[in-house]
């Protein structure tokens with residue numbers, strides 16, 4: 001289950017404004033990947049390109065032999081059936097209760113009977129922990145519950161790829177932890193390919209198998225979590241450790257004067273790499289790797305104290 005997304009040399013501009021160029025990466029099948037980047041670097045534009053809502057100017061996006069960037073509307077319609085999308089606010093219809101919101105894609109895209117629809121909806125409501133809330137209106141529930149309902153709706157057509165746009169927006173740290181745990185538990189159960197766009201450094205450090213970083217109109221790096229968390233590359237290191245020293249400034253890149261002023265400042269040492277979040281039932285996910293395996297296989301010594309239980313969260317410096 002889960003399919004690979006192979007992106008090659010992708011570029012997108014609006015008018016004269018280049019959003020990003022030469023983006024090349026393979027999002028592995030069945031794994032959880034996170035895309036990070038400062039505000040305005042085009043993370044949402046990237047998600048929209050993946051589902052064919054925005055056409056890139058150059059490059060290809062191959063999914064199961066179809067190039068999303070150049071295929072016909074008919075092919076796009078077919079390929080979109082592989083996707084589930086969770087938008088930032090859950091994108092619920094305000095006048096429909098949660099049951100009808102979650103049932104909506106089934107009523108639109110399948111010929112299932114109402115009793116079959118009820119079974120699927122209740123199964124997905126159960127997966128996201130919302131059984132009992134079917135009759136509630138979106139306006140009557142918390143932001144966290146709305147996201148869960150959006151997730152249930154994204155799951156009803158049994159997607160092979162789940163795209164999730166800023167799941168932590170508007171959520172407190174506890175709700176964010178719960179929803180992160182839900183993603184890991186879901187990935188273990190359905191084995192779909194997950195791509196999560198987020199600003200939350202703690203999510204990026206603990207949840208995914210892979211991390212990507214969009215910065216300054218290009219993809220700075222994409223690879224296994226341990227590769228980025230042990231990277232000395234200044235942009236990656238600054239962003240993933242939420243530091244002020246480094247090339248990223250308040251409004252994207254620092255200018256020459258700012259960089260000159262901090263040239264004698266050392267970047268703080270890399271913090272330990274935390275353990276990756278595991279499924280709550282203790283059964284490993286198919287794509288889960290042993291802690292430290294990537295570092296060991298690549299001859300990298302992880303920062304001291306890495307992969308220990310009960311490590312405190314990164315708070316930056």
Ligand SMILES: Nc1ncnc2c1ncn2[C@@H]1O[C@H](COP(=O)(O)OP(=O)(O)OP(=O)(O)O)[C@@H](O)[C@H]1O
Pocket residue numbers: 014019037038039040041042043044045046199
């Ligand atoms: N349809 C559009 N037409 C013109 N410009 C657009 C369009 N969509 C996005 N942009 C521009 O593309 C840039 C990247 O936007 P995007 O929303 O993808 O950034 P982001 O990285 O997701 O930001 P944030 O983290 O703040 O959500 C912005 O400058 C935005 O104004």
